Amino acid sequence: MALPDRFDPTAESKIYERWLDAGCFHADAKRSTRIGGDREPFTIVIPPPNVTAILHLGHALDDVTQDVIIRWARMKQQETLWVPGTDHAGIATQNVIEKQLATEGKTRFDLGRDAFVKRTEAFVAETGGVILRQLRAIGASADWSRTAYTLSPELSKAVREAFVRLYEDGLIYRGHRVIHWCPRCLTSLSDEEAEFEEETGAIYHVAYATSAGGGSREAGGTPSGASSSLQPPASQLVVATTRPETMLGDVAVAVNPADDRYTSLIGKTVRLPILDIEIPIVADDYADPAFGTGVVKITPAHDANDFEVGKRHNLPMPVVIDEHGVMNEGADARGRVPDFVRGEDRFAARKKIVKALQESGALVKTEQHQHNVRHCYRCDTVVEPRLSDQWFVKMAPLAKPALEGLRTGALRILPQKWEGVYTHWLENIRDWNISRQLWWGHRIPVWYCKDCDPPQNIHVSRDDLTACPACGGPVKQDEDVLDTWFSSWLWPLTTLGWPDEKSDDFRAFYPTDVLVSGPDIIFFWVSRMIMAGYRFVGRTPYHTVLLHGMARDTQHRKMSKSLGNGVDPLEVTRRYGADAMRWTLISGMGLGADIILDPNDLEKTFATGRNFVTKLWNIGRFLLEKAGTAAVRPVADLAPASLQRADHWILWRLDVAIAECDAALGPLRPVTPLDNADRVHWTESERYSGMRLNDLAETARRFVWNELADWYVEAIKSRLADGGPDAEVARAVLVHVFDAALRLLHPVVPFVTEAIWQQLPSHVEDTYLASALWPTRRASAADRGAHEFDLVRETVSALRQIRAEYAVPPGTSIAAVIVATNGTANVGRVFAEEATTFERLSRAELRVEQRAPGGAAAHAVLTGGTSLVVPLAGLVDVQKECTRLQSELTSLEKQLASLESRLGNEKFVSRAPADVVEGERRKLGEWSARRQQLREKVQALCGA
């Protein structure tokens, strides 16, 4: 039956269903060699997308990359597991629900905590996980029976286990300090979640009048009595600040103790403008003499550095900005927020303060200022440093083994350039603020007893507490939840059953193999998972971290919703099919390199993939129509003598393609034992090899299109049409090599390859390409027949070149003569015999002669000194041919000269590797022969 001339992408979902029905993606722990089975396990855990997310191109990029690796491993007959799942995404999800509420004119506080959480749960249950269904549309071959969720009861239990263990080990502590606070999300953020953005702001120089006399150090925020000093009239200290509104919380100004300009003032006081109170001048190294005036105002409650200075000098810490970013008197701040700014937003207050300073003459000058301001990574609000109590994880002890793991090669990072980023971050790691003032997330497993005295009033527990374990009195659980990343850093552990280390899944599949991610979450996630792996089970969670690039638009901007420059992968899938998208992404993305796509021209952007899928489909169509579906003999059963040159050639090219694909993908895992059989490390030679998926794609494409379709298929058309035993040989070889090509291509374009493979004559019912065997190459090398076919190709190309160059009309025959010199007449016979296959295309008559015909002729010099000559009678401009020949001769002579000088160079001959020198010698011979022929040609045609 006739197949349509294009692959129908709507068939993709049906193919996916069949894979599911056949259980192709299901992994069986029992089969893992780690628990007595006979297949090596190969595992990837998906970077869990936010449960409320919808698929965007970044996900597609990430997940297709993983799918290619997973499908490859599956075909290598590994017990292959790809764990899917979602992240509850604390802030992000809470924001979604709060936005919903806002449209109803409500806030979460109107609902109350329980109702809010219930509503969020309902929302997640109803619409959450959409992205997982979308992943099926792009072909993700995950084991859906193991779908995980960071807020599931199982994972929540594991999160508690981790918290309690760290607490018991003294690695979790409660700290009172200045943290990053988002006044919109109303929660604290980790250092990583507060992202720097460069902004143009202003820097204000404000004069603080120095009081005479020694202000008392503990003067702090309270106006220090009368400065009854006899010092000369007030001079002033000028401080520079980008945030004048915080001056209401100033408790001191600091100068560097080594700064001669100010040493005499240390211990004295200045008068804070507006509030008109005395604050001390302290000496602290934090003040940089080289910056600004060398004097810095100290606002301990609203700046992390000032906080440290305040602690060192035992200064009070008045809070003048509340959690909403509004000016209000907080702790220790009585009388510090004047009426004219009270209740004002911090930015509005800034203007008013500046104005007031201006009016009072305290504002010395204002300058434009480039600086980096931290923003909330979720809502982009400017982060407010805020003094509060938070839970922290002590990270330095966790970082050590993670650094060691990379050093010893227990894990590798691809591409290598990210190693430095990883190492630098870990070596300078800071403690991790894990509490969030949210309602959506894992509630911190800490209970406070009102009746016991601190610190005995803190109880950390794996189980919910209803009464104080110490005194039996009532307890109250910490109001905060844990940072989302506190559950995702356990992902490779928890999705496999941890803390139950005896579970089949954990024993069978941990450690996993490869972690695929974008470099933007090296700190948030990748590194922390490694730390958790070492901390909780003593082993790295994976041996390979593969970091791909980002999707960007043609202006190299990151694709994002807010910029509106995104490409919707589902739209692409609808229009061109998932395979077309997968192909375009994978083949266009070098290892770790960004991929540039044009969101305004999907047609052009995805043409590569779409065209390739169609080509593949049509090769399949040809095969089915011309070669039929009757069973074929295995290639191994064919008598070698029955194979034609073209058969030998394509089998050889297939071997080369397989070898190159294997090299592109590299080893599945490191193989060298480190200290025992369970622990392996990458050797230097393996360490940066493999995972070049674009190379896999390119190699396979070249084979199936430029070699199989362009040459082999053309070469056997007449053989197939002739029928008989030789047609059977050609059929068998065609089916064999195309089958193998489909296997090589399947990881990248799973749908179309499966659709075709199912119909191949070699197909065994109820088997799937998705779990078929990865091809291996034959032991034998290229034989003579294969090389001879290369000469046939060369001849045909030369004929076509001549035909095109002289505009020989299609359908017009040209007579070509193979002139064989150097005793290669037999090669000439090969051309005549085999190239007739292509005759219909080239409309050439081939003859073999031992001498060149006289008169004007177009020629092509072939490998081995043979020449193809086409009489030009009536066809051509002799002048033109003459010019062409001469320029060809000139360039050949130039290249020969440089080749000769190289070979004449003693150092080259003695220092270059033998094979290089030998190659150059061989080339010299070939080129010399070619030059001789060209010269003769020129002489015959052009006279002189």
Added chain:
RNA sequence: GGGCGAAUAGCUCAGUUGGUUAGAGCGCCUGCCUUACACGCAGGAAGUCGGGGGUUCGAGUCCCUCUUCGCCCACCA
């Protein structure tokens, strides 16, 4: 302010330890609807590998330097 990366055909990119005459896709030009494919076939044009210096028999590849982009980190108010 530190660190890292990039610069190769009109566009987007490959180019593994230095070693034939630097490749692909898209676009472009010419000719073809040749019975699998016009989302195709055949042929073609197009690159002083960002500039300059150096090492080497040999450099797109290694070193230095400059220029231009990009990313990450960082407590300079």
